[in-house]
Amino acid sequence: MHRITATYRTHAGNFPNKVAIQVMDESLCYRDWYERVEKTASWFNVFNTSNQTVGILMPNGIPFLQLFAGAAAAGWIAVPFDIKWREEEIQKRLALSSPFVLLTTKELYERVKHLHPNIQVWEPSCLEKVSEIDRVGQAGSGDIPFYLGFTSGSTGEPKAFIRSHQSWIASFECNLYDFHIDANDHVLIPGALIHSHFLYGAISTLYLGGTVYVLEKFSVSQTLSILENEPISIVYFVPTMIEALLREEEVIERPVKIISSGAKWEPDSKRRIPEVFRDVSMYEFYGASELSFVTFLSHRENQLKPNSVGKPFHNVEIQIRTSNGDVAETNEIGKIYIRSDMVFIGYLHPQNRTIRSIHDAEGWVTVDDMGYIDEEGYLYIAGREKNMILYGGINIFPEEVEAVLSQHRDVEYVAVVGMADSYWGQMVAAVIVGAAPKLELKRLCKQHLAAYKVPRKWFFIEEMPLTVSGKIARAQVQEWIERKEGVLLEKQ
Structure with missing residues (x-):
């Protein structure tokens, strides 16, 4: 199985009527999800083009996930665009990614129709042109790209990064082995799918065979309602969402596991989480768009090592190097290097369309974060070298x-x-x-x-x-x- 959609057929056979995706009052079972993704992949393959890159400018919902997964199944590269971006921001990213087609909604079309020569409104009727599903082969090299995202760093200028199927499939293993997530989980995605934290949460759930609940946009009241009325066991959050929930002074009694990115999280907020979630287990992780998962820290470990970003995931190697390239001693600050199958392919060069890798000869990668490792193997981030x-x-x-x-x-x-x-x-x-x-x-x-x-x-x-x-x-x-x-x- 070499593509991120390779398990859908198995899930459709094993539990065809199980809900795969729930969005407000619309749901899709695994049998229908598999058929829809396959048909969408066939629709992509109708295009006679060597430029197999598609831009997706859509709000949260089943169509967004369907196009993303369908493109991946077809061997295309999907490029999500944020509906909140200004025209200039969209133009910069269109120039970087050069998609063959930009798919959007009827509501957004008038706003963006002049930005690209091939912009199409996506509607369910588009699949009517596909008379018969051409079963898409899921084999082949897992190193083929499927996802192009943007990272801006501190300058504000976007850079395009490319990910392979294999890099995400290796990340899905972390869900199983490190976060202990499996097909029995019901996973809430309250944030925008344009952000890789939430997109990954949804796609990894579907790969593993769980049920994913997607909000159209983040809402405190809707989040609390779903947590209270649905059998949610996992929630993907960012710290600001927790802050918003804390202000409501509601209480969730059900056992819930929180997966949080390593963004700024105030100590007081961490301390108060049990006020909302009475039976909570929480995992924070440190990573980057280029690196994927690097380290993770449980709620219990956070109490013991509050300044650490945790220990490496089961399939990650970390090396700290001094300024002269030597491996640093324990507790010695140096540049953090990562080696894993989850690391991205490279940056897309905007002029010649080539992919620039930042791997060294032995496969190590750095994004210039500085830090150190203590005697027990916990990683600490000191900061960015350039800062x-x-x-x-x-x-x-x-x-x-x-x-x-x-x-x-x-x-x-x-x-x-x-x-x-x-x-x-x-x-x-x-x-x-x-x-x-x-x-x-x-x-x-x-x-x-x-x-x-x-x-x-x-x-x-x-x-x-x-x-x-x-x-x-x-x-x-x-x-x-x-x-x-x-x-x-x-x-x-």
């Missing part, structure tokens, strides 16, 4: 300072960057969104950080610049500081 502040010859990771400042309840966003200084080289500068008093923030830093890590300059702004994916646009913050633009209000 390091060089203060008088001492390396300071802004992520460490940001983690401390984020503990203040009145800090909404914080970015710590290096500010040029003729004597020290760089000084630590903190840019804050929120009502936290400067004096309280300085005291907080002095309680948890060495004196040289405490910010020397403080700037308070009304709105933090963010990338499309919601990350802080550090390059723009850095530029503001260097230009000393008026958007920054310095508090001495």
